[in-house]
Amino acid sequence: MISDNDDRWVAFVRADHRTGTIAALAGVFATRGVNFESLATGDVAGDDGLVVVTFRTSERRQRVLVRSVERLDAVRSVLVRRAEDLGVRAAAVVHLPRDVDFRPPRHAAVSWSGSSLQGQPVLVEGPLVDVEAVVAAARAAGARSEATVIQPPAAT
Numbered sequence: 768m769i770s771d772n773d774d775r776w777v778a779f780v781r782a783d784h785r786t787g788t789i790a791a792l793a794g795v796f797a798t799r800g801v802n803f804e805s806l807a808t809g810d811v812a813g814d815d816g817l818v819v820v821t822f823r824t825s826e827r828r829q830r831v832l833v834r835s836v837e838r839l840d841a842v843r844s845v846l847v848r849r850a851e852d853l854g855v856r857a858a859a860v861v862h863l864p865r866d867v868d869f870r871p872p873r874h875a876a877v878s879w880s881g882s883s884l885q886g887q888p889v890l891v892e893g894p895l896v897d898v899e900a901v902v903a904a905a906r907a908a909g910a911r912s913e914a915t916v917i918q919p920p921a922a923t
Contacts, residue, residue: 772825773823773824773825774823774824774825774826774829774849774850775804775821775822775823775849775850775851776821776822776823776824776829776847776848776849776850777819777820777821777847777848777849777850777852777855777895777917778818778819778820778821778822778832778833778836778845778846778847779817779818779819779845779846779847779848779919779920780792780817780818780819780820780836780842780844780845781815781816781817781842781843781844781845782815782816782817782818782839782841782842782843783814783815783816783840783841783842783843784811784813784814784815784816785814785841787841788816788818788839788841788842789806789808789818791839791841792818792820792836792839792842793806795832795835795836795839796820796822796832799828799831799832799835801822801823801824801828801832802822802823803820803821803822804821804822804823805819805820805821805917806818806819806820806821807819807916807917809916815843817919819917819919821850821917829847833845833847846919846920848920850895850896851895851896853894853896854894854920855894855895855896855917855920856892856893856894856895856917856918856920857892857893857894857895857898857899857915857916857917857918858890858891858892858898858915858916858918859890859891859892859898859901859902859913859914859915859916860888860889860890860891860913860914861888861889861891861901861902861905861906861910861912861913862888862889862910862911862912862913863883863889863905863908863909863910863911864883864909864911865883865884865885865886866884867883867884867908867909868883868884869883869889869904869905869908869910871889871891871901871904872900872901872904874897874900875891875893875897875898875900875901875904876893876894876897877891877892877893877894877897877898877901878891878892878893879891879892879901889905895917898915899915902915
């Protein structure tokens with residue numbers, strides 16, 4: 768159950784790349800009443816993979832989740848950060864109509880490239896909160912599609 772006091776978190780889970788790992792991770796969240804906002808897999812190297820999960824919950828429940836996830840046989844490490852932590856980085860690609868001259872909002876501390884006027888996708892990179900602000904502005908400007916990837920910190 769989500770409350771107005773819940774914080775938004777990003778978990779970087781290094782785990783065995785094998786059948787059932789994602790199901791086990793989902794089971795931990797489900798049995799504790801926490802829903803994923805997003806879940807992405809990637810960065811597979813041999814038998815080791817990365818799962819990135821965003822979710823909302825209290826700090827207390829977040830700590831319980833982390834302890835429970837760390838106990839899973841397939842899990843090698845868990846790193847959790849608040850989503851607004853400027854060290855949580857992301858990249859996004861947005862596609863806008865050709866006639867829209869889109870530029871990221873001035874307050875967003877992102878690097879970007881591409882020209883929507885020329886039909887090019889716009890690529891943005893920076894802190895997750897700023898990238899999400901750019902994606903929201905692009906949607907408001909008529910973006911047809913977007914994709915966001917949350918980048919793991921160097922420590923995972």
